[in-house]
Amino acid sequence: AQSVSQHNHHVILSEAASLELGCNYSYGGTVNLFWYVQYPGQHLQLLLKYFSGDPLVKGIKGFEAEFIKSKFSFNLRKPSVQWSDTAEYFCAVNARNNAGKSTFGDGTTLTVKP
Amino acid sequence: DAGITQSPRHKVTETGTPVTLRCHQTENHRYMYWYRQDPGHGLRLIHYSYGVKDTDKGEVSDGYSVSRSKTEDFLLTLESATSSQTSVYFCAISESKAGANVLTFGAGSRLTVL
Numbered sequence: 001a002q003s004v005s006q007h008n009h010h011v012i013l014s015e016a017a018s019l020e021l022g023c024n025y026s027y028g029g030t031v032n033l034f035w036y037v038q039y040p041g042q043h044l045q046l047l048l049k050y051f052s053g054d055p056l057v058k059g060i061k062g063f064e065a066e067f068i069k070s071k072f073s074f075n076l077r078k079p080s081v082q083w084s085d086t087a088e089y090f091c092a093v094n095a096r097n098n099a100g101k102s103t104f105g106d107g108t109t110l111t112v113k114p
Numbered sequence: 115d116a117g118i119t120q121s122p123r124h125k126v127t128e129t130g131t132p133v134t135l136r137c138h139q140t141e142n143h144r145y146m147y148w149y150r151q152d153p154g155h156g157l158r159l160i161h162y163s164y165g166v167k168d169t170d171k172g173e174v175s176d177g178y179s180v181s182r183s184k185t186e187d188f189l190l191t192l193e194s195a196t197s198s199q200t201s202v203y204f205c206a207i208s209e210s211k212a213g214a215n216v217l218t219f220g221a222g223s224r225l226t227v228l
Contacts, residue, residue, distance in 0.1 A: 009154070032214040043204065043219045044157075051214040090156055092217075099164050100145050100208030100215030101172070104156040 002027040004091050006105035013081050014113050021076040021108050023091030033074040034092040034102070035065055044090065050074065061085070083114045117141050118220035120205050126226045133192040135223045137205030139185075145208040146188040147172075147217070148180065150201040157204065163188055195227045 007022035025031065035047040048059025055067040065076045074091060088109050094102040117140030127133055137146060145164055149157040149172075159172030161180040169180050177199060181189045192199055205220040 004156075006156075034214075034216070036217075043221050044217075045219070046216055049211070049214050049216060051212055092157075094215055099162065099170075100217070101147070101159060101162060102215075102217055104149075104158070106154055106156040 002031070002093050002095055002103045004093050004103050004105035006089075006091050006108050008108045009106065010109045010111070012111045012113065015083055016080050017112075019076070019078040019081050019085075019110070021089055021091075021110070023074045023076065023105060024072050025074065025091075025093045025103075026072065027093060027095060030096045031093045032096065033065075033067060034094075035059065035063070035074075035076050036090045036092060036104075038088045038090070038107075040087065047076075047089070081110070081112050083112045086110060086112045118205060118207060118218065120203075120220040120223045122223060123221065124224045126228065127195055128228050129196055130194050133195050133225065133227075135190040135203055135205075135225070137188045137190070137220060139188075139207050141207075142185055143207040143209060144185075145215075146182065147206045147208070148178075148188070148190045149204045149206060150174065151204060151222070152201050160190065160203075192225075195225075197227050199225065200227045201225060 003026045033050040036044040037047045038044045050067045058064045091105040092102045119138045147162040148160040158174045163169045163182045203223045206217040208215045
């Protein structure tokens with residue numbers, strides 16, 4: 001079975017601070033990795049994904065994530081956060097050839113203070 | 115936009131009553147999913163479908179049933195609602211994007227069981 005662990009439940013930053021949200025997964029096979037974001041009052045939307053190739057992937061709004069296979073990690077980063085980045089962030093994994101079933105972490109709530 | 119519509123968007127019901135949530139998609143996607151979102155638990159898969167009349171259980175399927183008689187509709191039924199089923203329910207479809215199965219979510223259905 002696959003599982004996902006997000007290290008931080010709630011992160012509070014000031015605008016322009018750098019962000020790194022941790023994500024580790026547990027699965028013995030080949031996986032796809034995702035970060036989804038849920039802005040206040042909205043549904044989840046894809047921020048970025050890793051399928052194969054370059055382990056450093058770039059997503060929307062200046063976010064990026066690095067897949068480190070040896071550490072089973074897929075941490076999310078942004079060099080300078082904005083107030084509009086206030087949201088809940090979910091790391092997710094799905095195994096290849098598994099009907100697209102995704103397992104989510106518990107989520108990290110990011111609050112950016114202006 | 116995957117054209118996912120959930121109904122109802124909000125519902126308050128009493129313990130012991132049956133409840134059906136509907137997910138409708140307009141783009142003929144094969145895979146559909148029902149997740150529930152609870153604080154501190156992220157999203158957890160309830161049931162999923164891989165085609166008409168083809169469904170399977172997720173990690174938190176107890177107390178829920180699903181049906182898919184048409185490609186476009188995926189119904190989630192709580193036969194006898196309990197307070198522990200108070201949650202926000204998200205329907206999702208899966209589509210392949212650059213090799214990875216990415217989920218696209220509906221707007222959610224907020225269910226309160228009194």
